[in-house]
Amino acid sequence: MAGRPREFDRDEALAKARDLFWERGYEGVSMSDLVDAMGIASARIYAAFESKEALFQEAVMLYASGEGGFATRALAEESTILDAFERLLRDAVLLYTRPNHPHGCMIVMAATNYTINNQAVRKRLGRYRRDRAASLHERLKMASKAGELKPDADPRTLAEFYAAFLHGLSVQAADGVPRDMLLSTLSHALSPLKNALLAKADDL
DSSP states (O other), rough: OOOOOOOOOOOHHHHHHHHHHHHOOSTTOOHHHHHHHHSSSSSHHHHHHHHHHHHHHHHHHHHHHGGGGGHHHHHHHHSSSHHHHHHHHHHHHHHTTTTTSSSOOOHHHHTSSOOGGGGHHHHHHHHHHHHHHHHHHHHHHHHHTOBBTTTOOHHHHHHHHHHHHHHHHHHHHHTTTHHHHHHHTTEEEEEEEHBBOOOOOGGO
């Protein structure tokens, strides 16, 4: 009589799936790849996660609430807009270039190639990216209302610039651009924000 299947740690298995999707993208991962990475049979993967798409969705949520939440934390925890964006960009580079981990942003890199059969996944990832741009916009609007930005500064334009810059950082990191090189670009990237800051009396 066959023994009962060995129990597995669902959280650990999900983290392994996340890393695989992060490295190869959604369409670059097959069920056999997931079986090998997660160390459990396909039937148990389906029983625990229902489908590859549902597993991917959970993996994205794990990323967004963990490593990928660096932007949310920086925007919420720093008291000034400049400190928030300096931290956000630096944390992005440090995450995207971690040794012995997939490089780049999971949500950006997982959406590089999609067939027509997986448009729902592509659109969902697009919403995640737009949500990040929206969070940048909201923080910049708060800074404007608090008097940190010049009256003619455009929070939306700044938000779109930094969303695009974060996207570019992800691609550059995935292409193997060294961490030090990416860090050296941040002072230039912050120039538009610095130019939009309202000078304080003691800075004049």
